[in-house]
Amino acid sequence: MSLLEIRNVHKRFGPNEVLRGINLSVEEHQVVCLIGPSGCGKSTLLRCINGLEEIQAGEIRLHGDRITGPGVDLNALRREVGIVFQSFNLFPHMTVLQNITLAPTQVLRLPQAEAQAKALALLKRIGLEHKAQAYPDQLSGGQQQRVAIVRALAMEPMLLLLDEITSALDPELVSEVLNLLRELAKEGMTMILATHEMGFAKEVASKVCFMYGGVVHEEGPPEQIFTNPQHERTQLFLASIIEAGRL
Amino acid sequence: MTDASPKEVRRHNATPPKDGLGFALLALTLAIMLLAATGWVMWAVKQTMTANGFQALWADALLLLFALIPLGLLLPATRSLRQARWARQALQSENLIVARVHSAEAHTWAWFTLGYAGAWGLFLLFVLFFIANNVAVGRTFFQLELIRNSFGLILQAFGVNVLIFLFAGVLSLIWGLVVAIAKLLPGKPAQPIRFIATFYTDAFLSLPSIIVIYLVGFGLPLTGIGFFRNLPLEALAVLALTLTYGAYMAEVYRAGLESIHPSQWAAARSLGLSYGQTLRFVVVPQAVRRIVPPLLNNLIGMQKDTALVNVVGVIDAFNQARIIASNDFNLSAVSTVAILFILITIPQTRLVDRLVERDRARLRQG
Numbered sequence: 105m106s107l108l109e110i111r112n113v114h115k116r117f118g119p120n121e122v123l124r125g126i127n128l129s130v131e132e133h134q135v136v137c138l139i140g141p142s143g144c145g146k147s148t149l150l151r152c153i154n155g156l157e158e159i160q161a162g163e164i165r166l167h168g169d170r171i172t173g174p175g176v177d178l179n180a181l182r183r184e185v186g187i188v189f190q191s192f193n194l195f196p197h198m199t200v201l202q203n204i205t206l207a208p209t210q211v212l213r214l215p216q217a218e219a220q221a222k223a224l225a226l227l228k229r230i231g232l233e234h235k236a237q238a239y240p241d242q243l244s245g246g247q248q249q250r251v252a253i254v255r256a257l258a259m260e261p262m263l264l265l266l267d268e269i270t271s272a273l274d275p276e277l278v279s280e281v282l283n284l285l286r287e288l289a290k291e292g293m294t295m296i297l298a299t300h301e302m303g304f305a306k307e308v309a310s311k312v313c314f315m316y317g318g319v320v321h322e323e324g325p326p327e328q329i330f331t332n333p334q335h336e337r338t339q340l341f342l343a344s345i346i347e348a349g350r351l
Numbered sequence: 352m353t354d355a356s357p358k359e360v361r362r363h364n365a366t367p368p369k370d371g372l373g374f375a376l377l378a379l380t381l382a383i384m385l386l387a388a389t390g391w392v393m394w395a396v397k398q399t400m401t402a403n404g405f406q407a408l409w410a411d412a413l414l415l416l417f418a419l420i421p422l423g424l425l426l427p428a429t430r431s432l433r434q435a436r437w438a439r440q441a442l443q444s445e446n447l448i449v450a451r452v453h454s455a456e457a458h459t460w461a462w463f464t465l466g467y468a469g470a471w472g473l474f475l476l477f478v479l480f481f482i483a484n485n486v487a488v489g490r491t492f493f494q495l496e497l498i499r500n501s502f503g504l505i506l507q508a509f510g511v512n513v514l515i516f517l518f519a520g521v522l523s524l525i526w527g528l529v530v531a532i533a534k535l536l537p538g539k540p541a542q543p544i545r546f547i548a549t550f551y552t553d554a555f556l557s558l559p560s561i562i563v564i565y566l567v568g569f570g571l572p573l574t575g576i577g578f579f580r581n582l583p584l585e586a587l588a589v590l591a592l593t594l595t596y597g598a599y600m601a602e603v604y605r606a607g608l609e610s611i612h613p614s615q616w617a618a619a620r621s622l623g624l625s626y627g628q629t630l631r632f633v634v635v636p637q638a639v640r641r642i643v644p645p646l647l648n649n650l651i652g653m654q655k656d657t658a659l660v661n662v663v664g665v666i667d668a669f670n671q672a673r674i675i676a677s678n679d680f681n682l683s684a685v686s687t688v689a690i691l692f693i694l695i696t697i698p699q700t701r702l703v704d705r706l707v708e709r710d711r712a713r714l715r716q717g
Contacts, residue, residue, distance in 0.1 A: 154621050182623040193618035197637050206632060207622035259622060 107132045107294055108153070108263060108304070113172075114161035115148055122148045124318035125162070130263070130311075133292040137305035137326075140315035141341060144294075146298035147190075150265040151316075153296070156185045166263070185210060185258030187265040190272050192248045194240040194255070200227065201236040204255045224253040230263060246277030250284055257288075264288070266297040302342075302351040306330050313326050314338045367442060369451050371435035378431055378464035382424035385468050385475075389603065392475050393418040399482045420474070424468055431460035497683040501675045503595030505687050508671035511656040513695075515667070519592035519657075526593055527600025530543055534605055548601075555598035560591070563657045567591035568663030576696050588660040596653045603645045607638035644710070648701045651696055658692075 108130040115123035122145045127320050130136050131173045138146040149155045153164060155171065155178040164172045171181050200313045206222035208214045214222075227233040230250045232243075240248055249269055256264060266285070282304050289295065299305055305312055306326045311321040314333070322329065322338045330351070333339050345351045392527040393414045400410065407446070438453035481488050533548035555563070568587045571579040611634045619629040639646075661670035668688045 133411040151617075156617055156621060163521065178620075179625055182621055187621045189614060189618065191614060193614045195615065195618070195637075196641065207624060210628050238382050255622070318656055 106130060107134075107167060108296075109165040109168075110149075110153070111163050111165075113149070113152060114160050115145075115152055115157060116160050122318055123152070123159070126315075126318070126320055128313060128320055130294065130296060132134065132294055134294055134310040135289045135308050136296045137309040137312045137328075138296065138298045138315055139300070139305060139312060139341075140321075141164060144315040145318045146315055150187060150267050150296060153263075153265055154185050155181050156187070156325055169348060176186060179211070184261055185260055185263045185265065186257050186259055186261035186267050187267065188252050189247070190268040192240070192245070192252045192272070194248055194252055194305050196240050197241055198236050199249050200232070200243070203240070204258050207255070208258050215293070223254075223258055223277070227251075230254060244277060245273045246280045249273060249277075249281050251282070253288075254285060262294065264293055264295045266295060266299070268300065269297050270299070270301055302330070302345055306351075314341065316341070365447055366453035367447060368438060369440055369458070371454045373429065373677065374461045375428070375431040375463065377436040378461040379425075381427040381468050382421065382428040382464055385424060385471060386421045388419045388470070388475060390418050391533045392478055396478065396482055399486060402485065417462040421471055424471070426466055427460045427463040428469070428482045429683075431464060433458045434460060441569075446523075448592040484507060486584075492682055492686045494678045494681055497675075497679055497681055498687050501606050501672070501684040502687060505668050505671055505674065505684060505691070508666055508692050509668035509688070510712065511665065512654075512669075515588050515592065515657045515660060515665075516650075517652045518589045519653060522589065522593040523600050523649075524646065526597035528604050528635070530597060530601035531588065531604035531608060534601065535608055537626070552601050555595050556602070558595065560595040560656050561662060563595050563664055564588060564591040564659055567594070568660070568665075584663060584665050585660075588657075588663065588665055592656060592660075593654055594647060595656075598647045599652075600646065603642050604638065607642035608634060609635050610641060641710070644707045647699060647706070651699050651703075654696065655692065658688075 108128075110126055110128040113123050113126040114121065126145070126149055128136070128149075133288075140146055140151065148157060152159050153293065154171070155176070159172050162172075163170055166181070166184065170176070171185075186313040190259060194200075195206070196208065201220060201223055204215070205219040208219040208222065209216055224233055224236060226235055230253075232250065235243060235247065235251075240251070243251065249272075253264075253266075253269070270281055271283065278301070282301065285295070285297075285304075286308060297305070309326045311323060312326045312329040314318045314329060314335070314337070315321060316337050322333060322335045329338065330342065333342060342351065397411070397414055400406070412499070434453045434457035438450045438457055438677060441447075441450035441453060443699050530548050530552060533544050534552070538546055567590055568584060571587060571590075572582075574580075583588075615633055615637065619633040620626075624632065657667060658669040660667055661673070665669075668691060672684040672688045
């Protein structure tokens with residue numbers, strides 16, 4: 105059984121249909137990269153998997169359990185599926201440490217001391233333990249995004265969704281975030297990334313999905329998608345990426 | 352574009368500075384006139400004092416000091432004049448940049464003179480108003496003896512205002528938040544709650560607080576319901592002010608809650624926090640930080656409205672002062688109340704200013 109099974113998912117915002125029948129399955133320990141032009145539905149798909157958006161048709165299953173439709177305990181789902189956003193979305197009124205321990209203490213009911221020890225261990229791992237008492241606006245963008253990833257990891261999710269997490273970063277700060285993702289991938293973290301970092305996708309993805317117009321147009325191992333794309337749309341997209349010097 | 356026409360060359364034409372001499376002379380004339388006017392006003396004060404049989408060396412010294420203060424205006428005025436003359440000289444020797452510097456200085460000093468002269472002029476007018484008609488204004492509003500005699504009683508009654516303010520302040524801050532959250536509850540099932548909350552704020556925002564105080568203070572005891580009948584009048588006043596200002600507070604809270612970006616909700620909910628937990632730990636703390644200045648402004652407004660409770664017969668400072676004033680046929684006691692209100696409000700207004708400034712500084716910082 106796949107870890108995640110997405111079947112014929114449709115999502116509308118008013119009259120605007122953003123997802124028009126998405127099919128995708130993700131196995132455990134896979135890193136799936138969603139690529140495609142802006143507005144193709146990458147972010148919306150990730151938000152649907154996390155229950156931040158309701159879908160109008162189709163279904164999403166996690167380990168065979170349906171996580172869309174009425175009666176689903178979204179709070180319980182979100183303990184298992186974490187998401188990291190493009191704009192970090194750290195809580196600006198809390199220290200780094202408080203940002204990380206809030207959900208473990210309030211949702212998982214971990215004792216404060218235990219949650220803090222865990223958070224500090226995670227911070228140490230990304231080399232930011234000295235920033236534990238700092239506020240988000242005292243950190244660089246790259247540091248903030250790494251803290252946001254660690255905040256999601258503190259809930260020990262079985263699946264991590266990453267929504268264009270390097271798009272808002274200055275170019276020289278991108279690598280520190282990608283390095284962390286590389287490590288997570290090596291450790292076997294199951295991840296779905298919406299990304300414009302084609303080089304990174306090529307390197308770590310187990311599967312690349314090209315999305316266009318609300319459907320998965322083409323999917324396959326990165327070698328195939330990047331060197332021998334089958335569909336014309338995929339070819340056009342990659343051609344313009346190469347023209348822009350991004351691949 | 353391939354055509355080899357020469358590129359147009361544009362030149363900057365230096366402009367001569369504005370002449371500051373006329374302005375400087377105006378400032379100087381004004382300063383001299385004000386000096387004369389001050390002398391005359393101080394002389395008038397001295398006349399009034401003599402007419403009332405008041406004679407003291409310190410008072411004379413003070414009057415003389417005041418008469419000499421506008422001499423200080425001559426300093427910036429003459430400076431302005433000097434700079435304006437230098438500007439002219441520099442212009443004649445075609446030194447444009449030096450002329451510009453001097454002219455700018457001349458204008459600055461002239462404005463300086465005008466600013467201080469204006470303020471001093473207003474002060475003189477106030478003094479004239481105060482002593483007019485043989486110190487009628489002073490006698491009506493500021494009879495020191497009456498102020499001294501009634502001060503104890505009024506201060507005591509002012510304690511009632513402060514007490515009502517403290518209770519109603521805390522209660523309306525809590526009540527307002529409850530109403531705001533009710534107004535923003537999501538989903539169809541909460542629609543009736545939202546409707547009631549909206550109707551409540553609409554109603555109490557449009558009601559003058561004096562009417563609410565009147566209706567609550569007189570009406571509720573009249574209903575004969577035991578609970579209300581046994582409440583002290585002060586408690587009913589607190590209830591009325593809480594109802595009114597709760598609506599104002601709710602609107603401020605709502606603006607604050609709505610100003611929190613949806614991405615903060617998304618981040619909190621995606622970590623598994625419930626709606627209530629998200630409100631409590633993420634949204635409300637951030638919202639309240641943003642709206643401290645408007646909340647404090649509402650509190651200041653409420654503090655002033657505590658003077659309205661006299662309509663139902665609470666003996667607050669204003670009511671007490673009115674009783675004294677009608678006995679003495681003089682308003683000095685009411686002035687005491689006014690001064691007390693000013694004294695406790697000014698620090699709060701300054702605090703609000705400072706908080707707003709701090710917020711701005713943080714925004715500028717980014």
